[in-house]
Amino acid sequence: MRPVEDLTAKARIRDTALRHFAEHGVKGATLRAIADDAGVSLGLVQHHFGAKEGLRDACDAYVVAYIKQEVEEGIDKGRLDDPSFVEQTRLGSPLVLRYLGRALVDGSPTAAGVYDELVAVTERFLAGRDDARGHAAVFTTMQLGIYVLHEHLSRALGTDMFTPETMSRVGSVLLNIVSPEFVGPDLIDRARSGLDRYTAGREAQDD
Amino acid sequence: MRPVEDLTAKARIRDTALRHFAEHGVKGATLRAIADDAGVSLGLVQHHFGAKEGLRDACDAYVVAYIKQEVEEGIDKGRLDDPSFVEQTRLGSPLVLRYLGRALVDGSPTAAGVYDELVAVTERFLAGRDDARGHAAVFTTMQLGIYVLHEHLSRALGTDMFTPETMSRVGSVLLNIVSPEFVGPDLIDRARSGLDRYTAGREAQDD
DNA sequence: GTCTATATAATGATAGAC
DNA sequence: GTCTATCATTATATAGAC
Numbered sequence: 521m522r523p524v525e526d527l528t529a530k531a532r533i534r535d536t537a538l539r540h541f542a543e544h545g546v547k548g549a550t551l552r553a554i555a556d557d558a559g560v561s562l563g564l565v566q567h568h569f570g571a572k573e574g575l576r577d578a579c580d581a582y583v584v585a586y587i588k589q590e591v592e593e594g595i596d597k598g599r600l601d602d603p604s605f606v607e608q609t610r611l612g613s614p615l616v617l618r619y620l621g622r623a624l625v626d627g628s629p630t631a632a633g634v635y636d637e638l639v640a641v642t643e644r645f646l647a648g649r650d651d652a653r654g655h656a657a658v659f660t661t662m663q664l665g666i667y668v669l670h671e672h673l674s675r676a677l678g679t680d681m682f683t684p685e686t687m688s689r690v691g692s693v694l695l696n697i698v699s700p701e702f703v704g705p706d707l708i709d710r711a712r713s714g715l716d717r718y719t720a721g722r723e724a725q726d727d
Numbered sequence: 728m729r730p731v732e733d734l735t736a737k738a739r740i741r742d743t744a745l746r747h748f749a750e751h752g753v754k755g756a757t758l759r760a761i762a763d764d765a766g767v768s769l770g771l772v773q774h775h776f777g778a779k780e781g782l783r784d785a786c787d788a789y790v791v792a793y794i795k796q797e798v799e800e801g802i803d804k805g806r807l808d809d810p811s812f813v814e815q816t817r818l819g820s821p822l823v824l825r826y827l828g829r830a831l832v833d834g835s836p837t838a839a840g841v842y843d844e845l846v847a848v849t850e851r852f853l854a855g856r857d858d859a860r861g862h863a864a865v866f867t868t869m870q871l872g873i874y875v876l877h878e879h880l881s882r883a884l885g886t887d888m889f890t891p892e893t894m895s896r897v898g899s900v901l902l903n904i905v906s907p908e909f910v911g912p913d914l915i916d917r918a919r920s921g922l923d924r925y926t927a928g929r930e931a932q933d934d
Numbered sequence: 935g936t937c938t939a940t941a942t943a944a945t946g947a948t949a950g951a952c
Numbered sequence: 953g954t955c956t957a958t959c960a961t962t963a964t965a966t967a968g969a970c
Contacts, residue, residue: 529935545832547754550963561937566965568935624876625752625832635879651900657883658873658900665872666865669831672842676864693858693865699906736953757945768955773947775953 530568533558534582537575542619545626546576579619580630586616587634600714603721614682621668635664655702666690688719737775740765741789744782749826752833753783786826787837793823794841807921810928821889828875842871862909873897895926 527535536558540549551572555562569575590609599605623631643656666673666681673690674681681690692715700708734742743765747756758779762769776782797816806812830838850863873880873888880897881888888897899922907915 545752545754547752551965552963562964563938563966564936567937570965572964622832624879625829627878632879632882635876636883639883651896654884654896654900655903657880658897659904661876661880661883662869662872662904665869665875668872668875669842669868671834672831672839673864673868675839676843676846676868677861689858689861690865693861696862697866697869697906697909699904699908701906702904758947759945769946770948770956771954774955777947779946 529558529560529564533560533565533568534575534578538579538582538615538619541576541579541626542615542622545622546572546628547626551575576628577630580623580628583616583619583623584630584634586612587620601717606718606721610684617667617682618670621664621670624664625668635660638664659702663694684722688715688722691715736765736767736771740767740772740775741782741785745786745789745822745826748783748786748833749822749829752829753779753835754833758782783835784837787830787835790823790826790830791837791841793819794827808924813925813928817891824874824889825877828871828877831871832875842867845871866909870901891929895922895929898922 533554537549537554540554540557543549551565552562554575555565558565565575569578590613593599593605594609620631620634624635639653639656639660642660643652646652646656649655670681674686677686677689679686681687691711695708695712695715698708740761744756744761747761747764750756758772759769761782762772765772772782776785797820800806800812801816827838827841831842846860846864846867849867850859853859853863856862877888881893884893884896886893888894898918902915902919902922905915
């Protein structure tokens with residue numbers, strides 16, 4: 521994990537904006553607060569990103585690229601078991617997911633595109649079912665809803681939902697709620713054993 | 728259904744604010760646009776509600792009172808089969824649910840209270856289970872997520888999700904996704920037959 | 935690349951007339 | 953209760969120096 525001092529000012533501004541947009545929404549966040557928090561002047565923010573819209577676009581693009589890369593490395597290249605990959609995901613994903621959730625509510629076209637893609641993937645997985653699209657859409661929406669409402673879920677659970685322990689807990693609960701009929705019993709089993717491996721690995725690591 | 732002209736200006740402002748806050752969030756909505764849309768001056772908005780915060784509080788209070796009344800009449804008084812009650816709910820609920828979803832994201836303490844209450848009710852229902860609170864929290868969050876992300880779900884489904892037909896569709900899909908083990912097979916059956924009655928009644932009504 | 939200073943616009947809040 | 957006019961504040965955008 522590289523220290524923040526190593527990042528260029530531009531990257532630092534973008535990272536800070538990601539946090540502010542995720543927490544307050546695009547309207548609620550201010551360029552001044554972002555500049556202050558990133559340790560630069562307001563002018564520099566404008567210089568690098570032109571307008572607020574430009575900064576938002578940069579955040580959108582970053583998040584899409586991040587997700588794309590995670591999918592490629594984790595699924596396509598099968599690095600889901602690689603400890604360094606898991607660690608990297610554990611650190612980077614919460615912010616990206618919080619940003620994505622908020623962007624969905626704020627009406628970002630880019631985020632809408634990600635949503636549509638997730639629905640399409642799920643629909644292909646459910647191909648042949650009765651109303652595959654409806655099931656894919658509702659299921660995807662419910663899962664994303666967890667990230668969008670992370671603040672409330674965290675309050676209800678008593679801890680930040682993005683901590684590894686609570687992510688395990690939420691994942692486990694999810695597997696109990698979803699019908700095995702729906703996703704297929706074998707997939708549920710695979711997910712459950714994957715979750716167990718993750719939890720076990722985390723506990724070993726924390727020692 | 729009473730015409731809008733019958734409403735006092737104050738009620739009209741509040742109704743309009745409900746829509747604007749639901750769509751753009753509190754930060755994104757402007758008092759001017761609300762005043763224009765309600766057909767009154769900016770000054771009158773301030774006169775009736777003092778500040779933006781006051782208007783938001785009024786909306787929060789209205790929504791809580793609405794939900795409370797729906798629960799009382801629908802559940803406590805068992806009017807769930809009464810056509811006039813169903814019709815009233817069908818007209819009023821979409822806006823209230825959209826507002827509630829957005830208020831949850833905007834961080835309204837009142838909305839957070841509603842969320843907590845819903846989790847508590849669900850937890851009592853699941854009492855005795857392993858990690859009842861966790862299951863109640865995740866399940867409640869996923870259901871609310873559907874309302875929060877209504878815009879995207881509607882796009883994915885190809886129609887506004889708050890139309891009666893699509894509400895039926897979503898409800899039906901939901902019953903397929905949730906494990907009978909989780910809520911209990913008898914409740915699933917009851918919900919399914921309730922949904923069938925609702926759908927049948929609606930179709931008869933639409934003739 | 936980075937900063938300071940300034941201009942411009944939008945928005946919420948206030949005051950007072952009718 | 954309702955309006956118009958004005959003020960004050962905040963935020964974004966621009967210009968230009970270093």
